Amino acid sequence: MTTEKKPRGGARGKLRAHFLANIGRVMDTDELRAVAENQSEWARRVRELRTEEGYLILTHNDRSELKPGQYLLETPKPQPAFERSISKETRAYVLDRNGFTCQMCGAVAGEAHPYDPSRKTRLHLGHVIDKSVGGSDDPSNLRAICSVCNEGASNATLMRPDLQKLLIQVRRATSVDQLELMKWLIKKFPKQAAESVDR
Numbered sequence: 565m566t567t568e569k570k571p572r573g574g575a576r577g578k579l580r581a582h583f584l585a586n587i588g589r590v591m592d593t594d595e596l597r598a599v600a601e602n603q604s605e606w607a608r609r610v611r612e613l614r615t616e617e618g619y620l621i622l623t624h625n626d627r628s629e630l631k632p633g634q635y636l637l638e639t640p641k642p643q644p645a646f647e648r649s650i651s652k653e654t655r656a657y658v659l660d661r662n663g664f665t666c667q668m669c670g671a672v673a674g675e676a677h678p679y680d681p682s683r684k685t686r687l688h689l690g691h692v693i694d695k696s697v698g699g700s701d702d703p704s705n706l707r708a709i710c711s712v713c714n715e716g717a718s719n720a721t722l723m724r725p726d727l728q729k730l731l732i733q734v735r736r737a738t739s740v741d742q743l744e745l746m747k748w749l750i751k752k753f754p755k756q757a758a759e760s761v762d763r
């Protein structure tokens with residue numbers, strides 16, 4: 565007996581099952597057309613998997629290393645419905661404001677994740693105040709969260725460092741790294757940086 569579910573929903577279901585069975589593998593149009601049994605609307609079905617079901621199927625519009633006509637699904641986890649409802653502009657605004665950095669663990673978009681180097685860091689939007697306790701979808705209540713933190717995986721491994729331990733780490737770092745840190749802090753706290761120089 566196999567517990568594998570038969571794909572449902574015609575071409576879309578077959579495509580969904582095929583993407584989920586081929587996580588992380590780049591596929592081209594010939595392959596997907598064949599999976600959809602040559603249905604002319606197969607590309608539209610793929611789009612529906614993105615827009616209606618939230619699967620993060622990447623194309624050359626998302627990734628420079630993908631050629632036109634190539635598709636890639638990296639994670640079986642669809643985007644939550646709220647994230648799909650947020651405009652591209654709001655998403656770009658929040659990610660830019662957060663410096664394309666996960667606000668929980670500090671992982672940077674596109675770089676190897678510090679707690680799981682096999683994964684490239686992908687950022688999602690999360691709520692600062694959870695919706696269940698009245699938080700809104702307003703940009704002021706949104707922040708960048710990486711997929712690892714989003715899945716709760718880094719909670720167990722990551723504790724916020726206390727100030728003393730943090731200072732010890734910083735003092736032991738190379739001057740080059742300390743200067744990088746300074747630049748990052750000045751960028752993050754421009755007002756406070758200017759005030760402390762004026763004094």
Ligand SMILES: [Zn+2]
Binds near residue numbers: 710
């Ligand atoms: Zn994170």
